[in-house]
Amino acid sequence: MRVSVTLPLLLLSVCVHSAEEEHTKAVGDEIVLTPGDPKVLGTIYSIEWKHGVDLAMGWDGEFEAYRQFRDRGKLNVSTGEMTITGLEKNDSGIYTSRINHDEKIPTMLRVFNRVPKLTLTYTHFDDHYELTCNGDTTGIQDPTYNWKINGELQDHQHDRQLVIPHNPTFLTTKVVCEMENPVSQERSNSVRLNNRTIIGMMVFFTSILVVTGTIFAHRMLSGRWFYEQPSMPWTAEFWKKQPGNGGNKSHVRDAADGKAEENESMTLKE
Structure with missing residues (x-):
């Protein structure tokens, strides 16, 4: 009997988790969290929003707001929507609403810092170049690096540094690095790497x-x-x-x- 009760509860938990809405925003953005279709909700007389397990905002004839939501939170008593302005990273988490004491589908909010401006630098060695994609990544969660050589994306190069051997078939090699995360993308200045061997021979014969x-x-x-x-x-x-x-x-x-x-x-x- 215990098994027959546990299995439906487990299936219900999986369904709720799979139905969870997700939003990705950048620091400073604004978001409107919606409990559901207002037509389905009917007349609203009680609103409650939680951030994790803590009460964020509520209304049952009088407004209640806690912590950062006092200054940056708003409630729409007609729709049950909660608006958060000037998003910060600590606003990330799961938000759950209760409309007329009926709990709705939870919403996951992820807040990311935007990636920084980039500067591409390089060092020349006898047989190769070493390039570095520079930027302040403080507070940037798992940024992704991309490299383009002569306009072609390097599919397997996603590190901050890149090594390019001398290519005898190119007189000049143009390199650009990019950094991205779920909310932003930046591109560095382009760098032109000259094939000094070919250029030296051309100058000599000229x-x-x-x-x-x-x-x-x-x-x-x-x-x-x-x-x-x-x-x-x-x-x-x-x-x-x-x-x-x-x-x-x-x-x-x-x-x-x-x-x-x-x-x-x-x-x-x-």
């Missing part, structure tokens, strides 16, 4: 191309190699066409012609 191009451009403009110029590179004469090579050839031809004429004259005299 410098070679610039220097080589400048040397050949000077050769075409001046007609001489830069080391043959008597002037300095920052002077205008350095880049001007010089008669050096052409003039030397002309003098050689003139000297040769003169020598030939002299030989011819000597032959005629003989």
